[in-house]
Amino acid sequence: MTVTITAAPSTVTGAAYLEITTTNPVVALTRTDKNGTRPVRLEAGALPFTGTATFRDYEPALSGPVLYRASTDYGTAETSTTLAGQGPRFTVPASPLLSVGAATVYDYAANRKTRSTVHEVIGRADPIIVRARMGTRTGTLSIVCADHADLMDLEAVFALGATVMFRQAEHAGLDMYFHATETAAVPNTGKWELTVSYVELTYPAGPVLGAWTFADLAATGATFAEIAAAYPSFTALLLNTPGPL
């Protein structure tokens, strides 16, 4: 055996921590869970590698077994874990720092609309359909937050305009990648509630964005005060998204 893999769940980040040791280059790392089989999203250039490396996978399903497979040209290693017992979670796959667990998601509603065109023919009872596939889900869901600060953390997940992943443990097939087209915040009986209008997207390809270093940061401003003024929050600083909001 030239390759070994271990996986451990984290209840804090909703991620699986992977450790791989190999003597042959690992060329593929995949995850199989109830949402299907996908490559584990890594930073660009992470594969292939030899030696020992640790990765975090921020997209495993929150119920059922999650199987990881590391492949080399000379053999594969598999391990499985589970992230069961966690609440719903919203994560930006490309910037997994933006990942917020939610106590309660409710009022979920989904519409799917056809892209077909229905044509009515003169003097004919049945229509002619120019067929097309049905669109992906669109709709709204509401998220309960303990206080306004939590609500703002949640809004920050949607604010970038990046693809967001919604994961939850209760309903098979409900997990999705989506784009938030609108968010609405209202206070509700001592808590706060964020209603998100979404459009479901397909699995987004692309690596985890990262590699924003202290050297880069030092180049953006001469003093600490300048940097503090440019970035509204520590999260914004980590993601390198300067600006008022």
Next chain:
Amino acid sequence: MTGAYSPAAPDWLKESLWHHATVTAVLVPYSPRVLDLEDIRVTFAEDWSPQIQADMLVTAGYDEDLFEMLDPQKRVKLLIDAGYTYPDGTTDVHRLADLYLLTRPIRRPDNTMALTAASGEAVTQGARLDPWTAWVPDRAGLTEFVTWATTYGMYPEAPEIDSVVGSGFGAAALADLPVEAGDDLWSLISEAASRTGAWVYADGNKWIITRSPTSTGTAAYALTTGPEGTIFTSDSQLSRDGFANSCVIKYMWRTGTTDHLIHGYARINGGPYAPEAAGRMGDAVERPGPITQDAANQAAAARLANLATRGRSLLLEAHAAYWLRPSNTITVQLSTGPPETVLVRAVTFAPLAGTMNVTTRQAINVPMKIGE
């Protein structure tokens, strides 16, 4: 008569189908790019030049390579394919049009590009004869003249010529055709076609020289209403608009200090649409000379033959038959009246909705008096 499409296509069109449309942008040295279509309409019209014109709405992301490639100042080709997937699972997709990109606005915040494109006439409309290079128009016949003009106008591409009139056709009518530095090549081709009574148009860089039909031929498609029908809307028009029973073409030119003026003339002679019965409905245009009286009259007759067929037209919206083109014959059965056999004057395809809008003209052969 279904062109490249399956001979069974007219039967499949009576049912619900999947339609496909793709636009591929081609420009050397870039690799071809398939555009993300939000909407597209392609119009073929026999009385338009360029004969094929397309409008499309394309998603504009932040792909600078694509923006740089889609530069109408370079000669970007847009290849449009359209077709069907039939209920038996076979896919029947073919080239609908081969066009040149004309405009490319990028609109923010809509994030769209509203592209317009047209067939090869648009390129020759922009090409002008250069006073410094030696060029000699080939007047041996219409086919030879169009070959010369398109070779100059489509440079550096070599045109493909598809002529049904043969070599030497119309040589006499072309002898006087004025050709000067600064002329755009399409106006020369168009004037040559008018003097010889022919019809010249381009499909991409393929130039078709033919005669505009005034009588019907084998039907390319049968459109009906009712249980087996495919007509969504119909608008049957009778109008004096566009119709004419006489035609004057005025040619004016000057040689030295002498002004020349020749009127080419033709009219419908007899029958219910002649001026004696229906009143005077004249059409007049001006064209550049020099020309002989006989050639001017022939040009007027060729123009009138088309105008006389335009009094009665049908505007139909139907399930798209992508092989239909202007001058094709179709049969139309509306909810009332007998079936009609008519000619296609214009057709607009909207492949995303799977519809086409057809404008027809009547097929009539009117007795004509040419000249005095």
